[in-house]
Amino acid sequence: MTPIRIVLAGPQASLRASTDALRQGGVAVVARVDGGQAVRAAATFRPDVLLLEPEPGDPHAPRTVRDIRRASPRTQVLVVAPCAEPGAVREFVAAGAGGYLHKEVSRQAMLLAVHAAGGGAGGRGGDGAAALSPGPAAARVPPTAPVRLSRREHQVLLCAAAAMSNRQIANHLEITEGTVKRHLRGVFKKLGAVSRVDAVNRAVRAALIPWPGLGAPGGLVPPDSSMSA
Structure with missing residues (x-):
């Protein structure tokens, strides 16, 4: 089976831990970039999934999600954030995000969300993760x-x-x-x-x-x- 190709975008310290967990789960991490390079990375690598951890309080984060989807329409964006307030979730989903994960989500739950977003077999979702339906249709x-x-x-x-x-x-x-x-x-x-x-x-x-x-x-x-x- 072809592994899911993923780009990680966000603070490097956080991404290092995510990289290890994802690689152990059979996911191919094709790039690890700062959040400001997320759109360019999506256009360059055309990954199946882009895991985006915005800077806290970044008002432009939903627009970044929208730009990623425009640059690579087939890429599913999963947003990682320290809170899961309904208003923030709605804003990211409206921008085109395919899922929203709490920053403290378990490694297993993160893998399940990535596989679900990337078209892999779904599993039992973790307590801190909630991937959302991809569209209103x-x-x-x-x-x-x-x-x-x-x-x-x-x-x-x-x-x-x-x-x-x-x-x-x-x-x-x-x-x-x-x-x-x-x-x-x-x-x-x-x-x-x-x-x-x-x-x-x-x-x-x-x-x-x-x-x-x-x-x-x-x-x-x-x-x-x-x-x-």
């Missing part, structure tokens, strides 16, 4: 069979689509992490999904949730303390 595909989620399952799924970790979901909905995991297992079973990424994409295709970046901000709902977990 998927929302227009009708479901093949009706799927009914409980209100709490729907809330948990919306939070997962907004790139929130299990801990963040638990804090937002005022439930335990164990309860979050239980509801995610229920969502996976009902949708026939094998990962958070797969569950979000299947839910979008079934019109159960909006594509991230469309509709209500982040698709998030306020916690309802009167609702049983």
Whole structure:
């Protein structure tokens, strides 16, 4: 099988650790550049995936994602950042990012996200990772069979689509992490999904949730303390 070709763009100290993890996972790192060289690297190497870690607070980062996609339309961009605020996720997805990873994501979760973005076999998503559906067209595909989620399952799924970790979901909905995991297992079973990424994409295709970046901000709902977990 041809390895996924990836360019890493961002602070060199962070990229060194990512390089080792990705190479051990069978990913071909074709270039490692500073964030300011990301667009040129995408145009030069035409990688399957570009892992972009913007400088904290960089207001031009979403535009960089957009420019990367224009320079190499086949390249999927995964953004790595120290937080996964719904507003930031929506902005990057609207710019064309295929996924959003928390900076503290595990090596396994990073590999899974890269393989999913690069067309490899999907796996079980990690707690800190949430790759997003690549485009709004998927929302227009009708479901093949009706799927009914409980209100709490729907809330948990919306939070997962907004790139929130299990801990963040638990804090937002005022439930335990164990309860979050239980509801995610229920969502996976009902949708026939094998990962958070797969569950979000299947839910979008079934019109159960909006594509991230469309509709209500982040698709998030306020916690309802009167609702049983």
